[in-house]
Amino acid sequence: MSTDVKKSWQATRLPCxxxxxxxxxxxxxxxxxxxxxxxxxxxxxxxLLLASGFVLAVYYNPDHGFASIQFIxxxxxxxxxxxxxxxxxxxxxxxxxYLLLFRDIYRRAYTAPxxxxxxxxxxxxxxxxxxxxxGYALSDGAVAYWSLTxxxxxxxxxxxxxxxxxxxxxxxxxxxxxxxRLEVFHAVLALAVLGALGAHRCATRALARQxxxxxxxxxxxxxxxxxxxAFTVFALIFAVLMFFAPHYGLNxxxxxxxxxxxxxxxLSPPWYLAPVSAVASVxxxxxxxxxxxxxxxxxxxxxxxxxxxxxxxxxxxxxxxLMGLLLLDVIGLGWSVSDPACTISGGLTVFFTIWYxxxxxxxxxxxxxxxxx
Amino acid sequence: MADTSQHAMxxxxxxxxxxxxxxxxxxxxxxxxxxxxPFIDALGPDANGTAAAHLIVNVAxxxxxxxxxxxxxxxxxxxxxxxxxxxxDTKAVVTSTLVDPASFNSRVKPGYDSFVxxxxxxxxxxxxxxxxAPADPRGPxxxxxxxxxxxxxxxxxRVRGGPSTxxxxxxxxxxxxxxxxxxx
Numbered sequence: 001m002s003t004d005v006k007k008s009w010q011a012t013r014l015p016c017x018x019x020x021x022x023x024x025x026x027x028x029x030x031x032x033x034x035x036x037x038x039x040x041x042x043x044x045x046x047x048l049l050l051a052s053g054f055v056l057a058v059y060y061n062p063d064h065g066f067a068s069i070q071f072i073x074x075x076x077x078x079x080x081x082x083x084x085x086x087x088x089x090x091x092x093x094x095x096x097x098y099l100l101l102f103r104d105i106y107r108r109a110y111t112a113p114x115x116x117x118x119x120x121x122x123x124x125x126x127x128x129x130x131x132x133x134x135g136y137a138l139s140d141g142a143v144a145y146w147s148l149t150x151x152x153x154x155x156x157x158x159x160x161x162x163x164x165x166x167x168x169x170x171x172x173x174x175x176x177x178x179x180x181r182l183e184v185f186h187a188v189l190a191l192a193v194l195g196a197l198g199a200h201r202c203a204t205r206a207l208a209r210q211x212x213x214x215x216x217x218x219x220x221x222x223x224x225x226x227x228x229x230a231f232t233v234f235a236l237i238f239a240v241l242m243f244f245a246p247h248y249g250l251n252x253x254x255x256x257x258x259x260x261x262x263x264x265x266x267l268s269p270p271w272y273l274a275p276v277s278a279v280a281s282v283x284x285x286x287x288x289x290x291x292x293x294x295x296x297x298x299x300x301x302x303x304x305x306x307x308x309x310x311x312x313x314x315x316x317x318x319x320x321x322l323m324g325l326l327l328l329d330v331i332g333l334g335w336s337v338s339d340p341a342c343t344i345s346g347g348l349t350v351f352f353t354i355w356y357x358x359x360x361x362x363x364x365x366x367x368x369x370x371x372x373x
Numbered sequence: 374m375a376d377t378s379q380h381a382m383x384x385x386x387x388x389x390x391x392x393x394x395x396x397x398x399x400x401x402x403x404x405x406x407x408x409x410x411p412f413i414d415a416l417g418p419d420a421n422g423t424a425a426a427h428l429i430v431n432v433a434x435x436x437x438x439x440x441x442x443x444x445x446x447x448x449x450x451x452x453x454x455x456x457x458x459x460x461x462d463t464k465a466v467v468t469s470t471l472v473d474p475a476s477f478n479s480r481v482k483p484g485y486d487s488f489v490x491x492x493x494x495x496x497x498x499x500x501x502x503x504x505x506a507p508a509d510p511r512g513p514x515x516x517x518x519x520x521x522x523x524x525x526x527x528x529x530x531r532v533r534g535g536p537s538t539x540x541x542x543x544x545x546x547x548x549x550x551x552x553x554x555x556x557x
Contacts, residue, residue, distance in 0.1 A: 048408075055415045075419045078411035085411075235404070 028223060029213035037223075037230040038100045039204065042124075043197050044231060045093040050190060052085040057187060062179035065140030066257050088242040090132060091249060092234070094272035097125055098330075101300070106323050108307060108315065115304040117207055120200040122301045127193050129276055134186040136270055138179060143251045143267055145258030148182075149174040154286040162287065251338075266338075274334030281337060282353045292353070299360040306360060308369035316371030322363055329355045426557045432488060433552035440505035442493060445556045449501055450544055451493035451517075451530075452554070459515060459528045460486055472532050473540045480529040480540075485548055491530035492544055495519040497537035502526065517541075 059076055061068035072079040101121060104110055110118035137148040152174040155166025171181055217223075241248055247255070249271030253264040269277045279296050280289040299306070309315075329352050336349040418426065428445045432452055435441055440453035455463075460477075468474045481489060493502050500521035504511035512518040512525035514533045519525075524535030531540045546556045 051412060055412060058416065075421065076415050077417055077419055078414040081411040082415050 027213065028208055028217055028219055029211065030215040030217045030222070032223070032226070034226065034230050034233075035099070035103055037227050038096050038103070039197075039200065040227050041230060041234045042093060042096045042100065043201075044234070045089055045096060046190075046193055046197060048085055049089040049093060050194065052082045052089060053187065053190060055082045056086055057183065060138070060183060062138075062183050063176065065138060065179045069139060084242045084246050086135075087250070088238060088246060088248075090135065090270070091241060091272065092238050094128065094132065096234075097121075097128060098272070101125060102327060105303065105326070106320075108309070110304045111307060111309075112304070113210060114207060117200065117203045118304055119301055120196060120203055122297060124193065124196045124200060125300075126297050127189060127196055129273065131186060131189045131193060132270070133273055134182050134189065136273065137182055138186060139254060140179060140258060141254030142256045142258045142262070142264045143254040143269075145174070145260075146263055146267055147269060148178065149260075152178060154289075158286055162290070268338040271334060271338070274337050275330050278333040278337040278349045279353050279356070282350055296356065299357065303360065303364070306364045308365050309372040316367070319367050319371060322359060322367060325355075326359050329359065428556045429549070430554055430556070431552055432554055435488075437487075438507050440489075442505060445544065448544070449493040450556070451489075451491050451502070451505060453489045453491075453505070453528065455487045455489060455528050462515075463527055463529050463531075466527075472534075472538055475529070475531055475540055477529065480531065480543065482548055488548075488554075489529055490543060490546055490554065491541035493517070493541070495521060495524055495537055496532065496539035496541060497524055497535070498522050502541075 056072060059068060059072045059079070061071075069083070073083055074080075076082070104118060104121065133147075136144050137151075138144075152170040152172070155170050156163070156172055158166050169181075169185070171177060251264075251266060251268050251270070253266055256264075268274060276293055276296065279292045283289045283292050332348065333352045333356065336345045336352060339345055426446065428443065430441075430443050430452065432441075432454070435452060435454045437454050438456045438459070440451045443450050443452065464477045468476050477486075481487075493505075494500065495502055497519070498521050500519050502517035503509045503520050504517035504526075510518050510520075512534070514525060514527040516525070516527040516530070516533070519535065519537070522536045524537035525533045526541060527533050529540075530543070532538060544556055546554050549555045
């Protein structure tokens with residue numbers, strides 16, 4: 001049987017998607033910056049998290065979450081390294097996603113025809129926040145335990161549909177079996193993240209095909225080489241963080257076992273959850289906090305329609321300045337919940353939250369409309 | 374690669390680009406291997422599992438004509454010390470007359486004739502055998518007896534009667550000195 005015959009035999013029975021155009025034919029614009037390779041790096045980090053998560057799931061025991069992580073780090077061969085891949089992988093993944101989102105906002109990449117790609121990126125971010133929090137809860141340290149206990153108590157205490165969902169999700173207050181179900185949700189939603197990444201890849205490919213490049217080059221070898229170079233730098237930062245700062249951005253109190261009678265003095269989440277946690281902490285009721293977080297993501301998703309400038313319009317200096325303020329605002333949000341010793345931090349959290357919504361809901365439409373004139 | 378080879382010929386050897394390519398691919402392969410190795414390593418048995426799989430048992434204290442039971446890999450292992458009479462009797466048996474023919478030497482380790490190490494489960498219907506203590510019922514051959522189906526084994530663990538037709542399984546083990554055996 002010749003290769004061609006075999007190929008058609010398979011092609012008729014297993015019709016794989018047609019070979020992506022752009023891999024060999026010159027359809028891409030020359031000179032994309034290294035930061036344009038962020039989605040590839042995010043996918044790489046997600047795959048590493050998935051692989052290390054599989055190994056961790058083999059040894060993780062939801063009845064003794066904290067002790068089983070200690071077992072993984074101390075007794076399992078190379079377990080400390082696998083755990084390092086997972087912890088630092090989460091940090092690197094979120095760093096890349098925050099950078100991707102901020103770069104998109106700065107470049108106004110969300111404007112037509114990029115709205116769907118932007119929406120998929122916000123969706124990816126939202127999914128990752130949930131998966132990240134679940135993973136943090138699974139660590140079962142002193143701080144994560146209280147985060148989970150508070151969340152479960154708040155959710156199960158809700159009335160109406162929200163309460164039904166909350167009780168379904170947590171299965172009652174934090175107790176036996178709670179971590180087991182969260183482990184399953186963590187894994188299932190992690191696979192959903194891969195699905196979101198796949199949809200995002202299709203959308204970006206379609207976007208790249210639509211654009212008519214002035215100096216077309218083929219994906220291989222021009223952008224594969226660039227991806228490898230970007231990946232090398234990413235891996236280098238990853239290695240430095242993992243081996244020299246394995247707990248970077250994580251609350252050190254979470255390295256202690258949980259005690260149901262002792263609440264840690266500092267209840268700050270990992271750095272990548274901190275800005276969202278800050279917005280949630282502003283509201284006094286559970287429903288308010290949920291609303292705050294959803295609104296925070298919703299204004300991000302609505303950005304293509306909040307930006308009133310035309311796609312070919314001018315990019316003014318004032319809006320660039322506001323970008324810098326937004327970056328500082330998000331950093332400030334995260335910082336304000338990680339340092340409760342500061343007495344004004346509560347007030348600052350409120351201020352930064354108000355500024356966040358003010359930026360997107362008032363300043364963005366106003367300034368972009370004015371600058372487009 | 375036409376220009377590369379031309380370039381290489383001009384310089385009478387490998388070009389700088391070829392060298393860099395080999396260097397990059399080689400270090401990339403080492404890096405990929407270093408990342409993949411922990412995933413393979415982590416799913417292997419840990420030190421406790423390895424130690425349990427290579428259990429060391431002290432056999433010096435076993436009195437003649439009795440056996441001890443140890444658990445290894447989830448199986449009951451019987452370690453029996455034979456008397457001189459039992460050694461002589463089992464050596465005298467004509468091997469070809471047995472249900473599952475096995476010579477004396479195939480049932481013990483060379484140089485340690487008096488120790489028999491078997492999995493203490495009846496080979497027919499799985500069932501722990503009786504006969505470790507001298508006072509236990511041992512059957513007509515002074516070996517082991519299955520309380521479930523009445524199968525009879527001699528002191529070497531060879532089946533001599535009953536529904537079972539296979540000799541007792543000998544686990545993987547070795548003598549690491551005169552007093553200790555190691556499984557696995």
